[in-house]
Amino acid sequence: MMHGSLFGSDNCNTSIVNFHRSCPNPDCSYDICVNCCRELRDGAPHGATEVSSSLSKSVEASRITALKGNDAPDGWRSPETLLAKDCPTHMSFDVAEWRAKSDGSIPCPPKECGGCGSSLMALRRIFEANWVDQLIQSAEALTCNYHLPDIDLSHGCSFCLATSSVQNGDNHCQVRQASFRNNSHDNFLYCPNAVHIDGNEFEHFQMHWRAGEPVIVRNAQANASGLSWEPMVMWRAFRKASKKLKEEHFSVMSIDCLDWCQVQINIHQFFKGYLEGRRHHNGWPEILKLKDWPPANTFEECLPRHGADFFAMLPFSEYTHPRQGLLNLATKLPDTALKPDLGPKTYIAYGYQEELGRGDSVTKLHCDISDAVNILTHTTKAKVDHKQHEIIEKLRKQQEVEDSKERYPGIAEAPDSHQRSDETETKDFYSQESTDDNKSCLPETMNKGKDIDNGENIISERDYADISGRTSLPNEINPSTNALALAEVNVALEIKQDCAEIECGGAVWDIFRRQDVPKLIEYLQRHWREFRHFNNAPVASVIHPIHDQTFFLEEKHKKQLKEEFNVEPWTFEQYLGEAVFIPAGCPHQVRNRQSCIKVAVDFVSPENVQECIRLTEEFRMLPKSHRSKEDILEVKKLGLYAASVAVDEATNLLSKLNAPQSHDELQQLEHATGTESSIAEGLDMGSTSCSNQD
Missing domain, CATH: 2.60.120.650 (Cupin)
Structure with missing residues (x-):
């Protein structure tokens, strides 16, 4: 666990977004992120320590x-x-x-590393099952027909x-x-x-x-x-x-x-x-x-x-x-989350x-x-x-x-009395x-x-x-x-x-x-x-x-x-x-x-x-x-929550577009929908990188 209320990997100090492994031993609370797990399984030269x-x-x-x-x-x-x-x-x-076992399971690290060394670490998650995958699918559906214009500043x-x-x-x-x-x-x-x-x-x-x-x-x-x-x-x-x-x-x-x-x-x-x-x-x-x-x-x-x-x-x-x-x-x-x-x-x-x-x-x-x-x-x-x-x-x-x-100690001249x-x-x-x-x-x-x-x-x-x-x-x-x-x-x-x-x-x-x-x-x-x-x-x-x-x-x-x-x-x-x-x-x-x-x-x-x-x-x-x-x-977590808000707001605006509106109201809704779609597209790749599973 990281300082304060930040939940992070005890091994690399990076915040944990969703999937992670945790020691089930009630006397041990060692947690590691999926990147540490991957490094252990890949046989990194020094494990993931x-x-x-x-x-x-x-x-x-x-x-x-x-x-x-x-x-x-x-x-x-x-x-x-x-x-x-x-x-x-x-x-x-x-x-x-400390290394992964042949079947891919990961033991809790030795006591010298902060763990207990006696249990196998269990896979756990923070968000609801499939929430991240569903979020990515919704963002892709909203942005599939919207693309940010290419910017070419090569000529100014x-x-x-x-x-x-x-x-x-x-x-x-x-x-x-x-x-x-x-x-x-x-x-x-x-x-x-x-x-x-x-x-x-x-x-x-x-x-x-x-x-x-x-x-x-x-x-x-x-x-x-x-x-x-x-x-x-x-x-x-x-x-x-x-x-x-x-x-x-x-x-x-x-x-x-x-x-x-x-x-x-x-x-x-x-x-x-x-x-x-x-x-x-x-x-x-x-x-x-x-x-x-x-x-x-x-x-x-x-x-x-x-x-x-x-x-x-x-x-x-x-x-x-x-x-x-x-x-x-x-x-x-959300209001309940710890703010940076x-x-x-x-x-x-x-x-x-x-x-x-x-x-x-x-x-x-x-x-x-x-x-x-x-x-x-x-x-x-x-x-x-x-x-x-x-x-x-x-x-x-x-x-x-x-x-x-x-810088050049070998060529320094002896100083005179004034220099000394x-x-x-x-x-x-x-x-x-x-x-x-x-x-x-x-x-x-x-x-x-x-x-x-x-x-x-x-x-x-x-x-x-x-x-x-x-x-x-x-x-x-x-x-x-x-x-x-x-x-x-x-x-x-x-x-x-x-x-x-x-x-x-x-x-x-x-x-x-x-x-x-x-x-x-x-x-x-x-x-x-x-x-x-x-x-x-x-x-x-x-x-x-x-x-x-x-x-x-x-x-x-x-x-x-x-x-x-x-x-x-x-x-x-x-x-x-x-x-x-x-x-x-x-x-x-x-x-x-x-x-x-x-x-x-x-x-x-x-x-x-x-x-x-x-x-x-x-x-x-x-x-x-x-x-x-x-x-x-905790930028990965920020990205997920921002994508979720953008998807919800864009979906709500699109539903209003389908309802009878005045001309001015339609123009306002179209502009707002474009803004939310822009946010969702900008976050789409970021959300994908946050969805790594163990």
Whole structure:
């Protein structure tokens, strides 16, 4: 059984949807999913024991696309090495002892693995007999004559091209250039203005969303009440709710982005640093990220007016609203089911305009299991005087020398007395004491995903890399994208007019295409020793290059990635009031250029439910101690319930169509039926993948 009320496999920690096997021994409650059963019967090298087979598969799956011949990437941890490191002492039994019998029956695993080792596991189900099969048949019957139109964006989006041509010189252009890939037609991202979103824009959004592209919605705050998101306003609103909360919530845990250790700080002091900036005693910026504030699941309770204001901002709420979104599959769960925590969640962090190289305000590279939308609700730029700039540049040069010596220890020259003095100062700095009295960075703490924020969530806050020098258009523009190029110029002008007081965006996003993930993994496998994480030390080991959430690609890394693998992310700045849509399965990272307050929600769209299921299977292969391991979304169950609701509603609407109706009523019913059929078709394949039987 998984944490809380989630019912899952004790072996792989994946949620159980329907069929599973359970130990009938009343003193033992060991359960395994059908995938674990299949692996045992297939004679997997290590049975289905999660700590061995899942980790081995995860590492091998990542390596297989990157290896050339039999040569492993330099320094890359082998599955055997990682297994030995990850496997706890109580799991040191011979996993070959647990295997399926010749007749296919599966015994309960040995006590060392959490079972009783004395009974045969019995096949059981959660839903009524044949319910899933009947659901699939009903969905197929409803959608057999309905097919989503094919989307061909290989020559650019016709909506974007037409709009950009007509609005040449207008400030309503709907694209933003985010990459400069050669011979590519997805360099421009759909970027509508929230004020002008209508029915046609909904279809336009769906075209890009089905293509797996991010979307940027400008001016989302125009639809809100105008409530202030100033941190002190939020703090006062939070204090009014203090009677409902424990006093301990006034002292919060933050993350120091220099060493990724926890720092306990008074919430008022944190917000003061948000506005004015903080620095270590040697002048280096102290960049803090607030962790879990307001506490999980209490955002609307602690900040009810801000919660209502945020929901009013949400673009395309049919997808994004966590309770009322018609196309958000997470809203289709029955009242009795345990709901996943989809937000809203706040991500509050300091920022620095230039890329520091160490200690940047970042959310590290990761991939969310669901779709997400992230709105930037407040920014402010802490002032840095000329003297501090000089100190920062001096320390940055020392860091470059230190990095070179770590990467090429055999060719490092002996430093002179001046260099030795600088290095001593740097070392003293990295054993800083400014806020370390309340730091928690013990190894046993760092190994627990719940205690240390590696840049988690996703729907977590996203922080990004500097894109200075990339806002200008290329000298040569393909004629087919000329209208888009002109549109980009207009967008830049609009930004300057609407946000004249903002010198730069609040955050920089890097979002990678799904098809580029294998090459991205290969790059990280090749260069992982060049990155730093806990205690600002080089990364010690890698389980999964993306799901570990330990890497952040700086400008030099992205340039290297482009040169070696011809992979380039969508890179763009997020300005105040902009909502960024991130499709499930797209790895991304963020760096704050200013102090930022971002608010985000997760959602599950019909277009991406298959990708969510694929990621669930990928996370299943991670070791139990991994931060991304637990299947908290239960997307397969979401898919089944959503398909059931869509089938019931479509059937009801079709029955009404057959009854005498007025012309207007018929048109409304036809539109509603088309929507439900679209949902059902989008879920049809997902439901099929959820119907595995033992």
